[in-house]
Amino acid sequence: MKNLKILALIPARGNSKRIKNKNLRNLNGKPLIFWSIDAAKKSKYIKEICVTSDSQAILEYSKKQKIKTILRPKKLANDIIHAEKAMIHAYQFLNEKFDYVIMLQPTSPLRAAKHIDEAIEKIYYSKKDSLLSVCENSYFIWKKSKNNFHPINYDLKKRPRHQDVNFYQENGAIYITKPNILLQNKNRLGGKIDIFVMDKNSSLDIDNLNDLKKANDLMKKNIN
Numbered sequence: 001m002k003n004l005k006i007l008a009l010i011p012a013r014g015n016s017k018r019i020k021n022k023n024l025r026n027l028n029g030k031p032l033i034f035w036s037i038d039a040a041k042k043s044k045y046i047k048e049i050c051v052t053s054d055s056q057a058i059l060e061y062s063k064k065q066k067i068k069t070i071l072r073p074k075k076l077a078n079d080i081i082h083a084e085k086a087m088i089h090a091y092q093f094l095n096e097k098f099d100y101v102i103m104l105q106p107t108s109p110l111r112a113a114k115h116i117d118e119a120i121e122k123i124y125y126s127k128k129d130s131l132l133s134v135c136e137n138s139y140f141i142w143k144k145s146k147n148n149f150h151p152i153n154y155d156l157k158k159r160p161r162h163q164d165v166n167f168y169q170e171n172g173a174i175y176i177t178k179p180n181i182l183l184q185n186k187n188r189l190g191g192k193i194d195i196f197v198m199d200k201n202s203s204l205d206i207d208n209l210n211d212l213k214k215a216n217d218l219m220k221k222n223i224n
Contacts, residue, residue: 006046009091010051011083011103012053012106014055015054028215041065043120044113072089087188102116107172119131130194131196132174132189133174135169140153173203
């Protein structure tokens with residue numbers, strides 16, 4: 001595995017609807033994006049790290065961390081553009097060949113290097129084409145259809161016990177893809193897909209100020 005060439009892409013838009021300048025907001029004494037850059041640097045397997053952003057402030061900070069940066073075109077920077085387009089743009093811009101591309105969203109600051117390395121090991125040894133990180137979820141989920149509601153992840157006539165339910169929730173922390181899958185499908189996931197299970201605290205995704213506060217509290221407790 002030491003010969004693997006793995007690219008870590010960190011997509012970081014400058015604008016955020018819920019938290020202004022979210023990726024540069026202070027979290028435990030460092031900008032939010034620092035924690036993903038730091039985890040990637042500490043990985044045993046990642047050979048190249050690149051931040052792709054439309055924000056000069058984010059790019060300047062990332063350059064100080066001594067990693068590669070790519071200015072994302074404005075057409076790929078609004079909140080309705082899927083991250084895959086930014087990933088493909090960055091991969092093609094770098095014009096290098098890699099065995100895997102791993103996407104690390106900066107909104108997952110409690111995802112540590114050990115999670116990254118274990119996920120890389122899992123996709124490599126399972127010989128799958130792509131992988132996503134998840135956390136276990138035992139909630140019963142309902143959906144509205146027209147004027148009625150119905151469960152979508154269990155049979156109403158055969159209601160299971162919570163302790164017997166074994167669902168997985170995408171947590172957004174780690175995505176690993178073979179480049180040909182990304183380029184052909186224009187999707188971070190495809191082919192034979194595997195999962196990497198993380199605990200709920202490490203799976204925390206920063207979406208609002210309450211999440212930021214919770215992450216700060218968890219970091220002070222040094223959960224990783």
